[in-house]
Amino acid sequence: MQQVQSAAATLDADPTIEMAREIAEGFARRPKEIPAKYLYDALGSKLFEAICELPWYRITRGEHSLLAAHAGAIMSASGGCDTVVELGGGSGEKLSVLLAAAGGRELDVHLVDISPAALAQSERNLAAHLSVTLHAHEADYETGVREALRRRRTDGRALVLFLGSNIGNLSPDQAGHFLQELRRACRPGDRLLLGADLVKPEAELLLAYDDPLGLTAAFNKNVLARLNRELDADFDLLAFDHCVEWNPAASRIEVYLVSRADQLVCIRGAGCCTSIDEGERIWTESSYKYEPAGIAEMGARAGFTVREQWIEPESRFALTLFESES
């Protein structure tokens, strides 16, 4: 029978206090910003799962087909790892594909996600893997991976999964810093499997983040509903439009909420009231897009060597297996 060792929160700080601080800081910036991690409350996590089903959002299908084709090679190139850590795994469906290729090996599997709803869904989706002991960490990537790797019970290797182009939400500086911290938490020989979306025609990119059914718009606006509920804010959701731009110089998709009118909004839980002008944009998400060589260079700068890289040509998505250097 599968063991679930910890389904409890591991966040050190009170998440609401942390959220209030980050939201107040974000609204003091120009443009105003809401960190993308706050998109994932329970409804946001469900909306994201629905977005993955959209024909225009090809990241999930592209990565899934690479995993299905190469799961055996990934697990054998991971040299008999006995600890697997997935960062921001969402529903856990991709991890399930890899675990199925582990041949019933006993594994400690750590799920790190900021969303309790995503962790619960992941635990349900992984319940069939009976040789696995699950450890759930409700935490941000850095805190969670440090804790997961510190709690390793053996001298065996670890395989860290950072899939779904989650890294694309981080700026190049943040991604570089994160990979360096990850490298410090790893032992030599540990593996990192990084999924990253590649640059593709602008029209395709825009449709992935602004779909004709309006699901991506709902996912974006839901963050305001979350602030209303959790931080006693008074955003009128109908007073904002979803807006997406491709920034070729920065190689990123930028996602905004644009105010339809001059308005005053109070976020009482964050101790701030702010005026928002008609046409003013609140930046809610960035999604950086890469070239295969750039992914390898980003890993190398942090002390990871490429063992293999697989590209899905239709959706233009890359999976790169790195080894932590000694």
Ligand SMILES: C[S@@+](CC[C@H](N)C(=O)[O-])C[C@H]1O[C@@H](n2cnc3c(N)ncnc32)[C@H](O)[C@@H]1O
């Ligand atoms: C874009 S979804 C991708 C999910 C999954 N990797 C996939 O490919 O389908 C991002 C996931 O990471 C989680 N997440 C976002 N920011 C995070 C952060 N800073 N720390 C931990 N988890 C985070 C979200 O809750 C969500 O489950």
